[in-house]
Amino acid sequence: MRKFSMLGAALAVGLALGTSHAAFAGSYTEVGDAGDIVSGAAQMVTGNAGETVSAIKGMLGSSAGGTTEADAFEIYISSPTKFSASTAGFTPGSNSFDSQLFLFSLDGKGIVANDDDASSGSQSTIPAGNSFTSALTPGYYILLISGNGNSPASTGGLIFPSWTDGVTDPTGVYGPTGPGGALAISSFGGTSNEGGAYSITLTGVTAGPVAAVPEPGTLGLGLLGGLALMAYRRRRGQQ
Incomplete structure (x- = not known):
């Protein structure tokens, strides 16, 4: 009886540690420097499969020449009707960081974009329930x-509408348009002197359906508990 209690306790501890370790907090932070979609180096947003991803936090670097990079993240949209992405409510970066948000398919085709959220000035929002998503x-x-x-931009030009008055930034959401909009992204048109920290609030996004692989230490603990139970059952059978 004593052996059973000890082995049962070992199994419970091993399995608990193996399954609850590193629970995903919902907010994903950029690892290193996320690539841009042109380079094919979009960073996958990871976490425990099926768990809500509520935000992405990162940093856009800027150079002395005034060219700002772009960061691309591969996300799993589990509820398209509820999907939204917004930098509103966060005061980021340098030079007021007038952000832009874009959503693409995995093959680089544009889906929807927003420059300025109507209620927050220079920050961006792709709202839930829009016709594009x-x-x-x-x-x-x-x-x-x-x-x-x-x-x-694509080989045909800018993928989303360009505004030529030089004063007013659009506040709506827009799909791809013109010759450039029909093609996959291949470059960026223009430059920006804005960058720094950002936080993108998300809805309708979860960690992908592929289950995360446990870390070696936690996997070992789970296996240890399982092996202990198997050994106990084998000894009971022999008795």
Whole structure:
């Protein structure tokens, strides 16, 4: 009886540690420097499969020449009708960081973009329930953030509408348009002197359906508990 209690306790501890370790907190932080979609180096947002991803936090670097990079993240949109992405409510970066948000399919085709959120000035929002994202199917997509002026382009030109008055930034959400909008992203048109820290609040996004692999230490603890139970059962059978 004593052996059973000890082995049962070992199994319970091993399995608990193996399954509850490193619970995903919901907010994903950029690891190193996320690549841009042009380079094919979008960073996958990871976590425990099926768990809500409530935000992405990162940093856009800027150079002395005034060119700001763009960061791309591969996200799993589990509820397209509820999907939203917004930098509103966060005061980021340098030079006021007038952000832009873009959503692409995995093959680099533009889906929707926003420059300025109507209620927050220079920050960006792709709202839930818009016609461009509500019709999507659940799956992986690429979310791109850049500074104002550093806009995605294809071999046919800018993918999303360009504004030529030089004063008014659009506050609506827009799909791809013109010759450039029909093609996959291949470059960026224009530059931006804005960058720094950012936080993108998300809804309708979860960690992908592929389960995360446990760390070696926690996997070992789970296996240790399982082996202990097997050994106990074998000894009971022999008795």
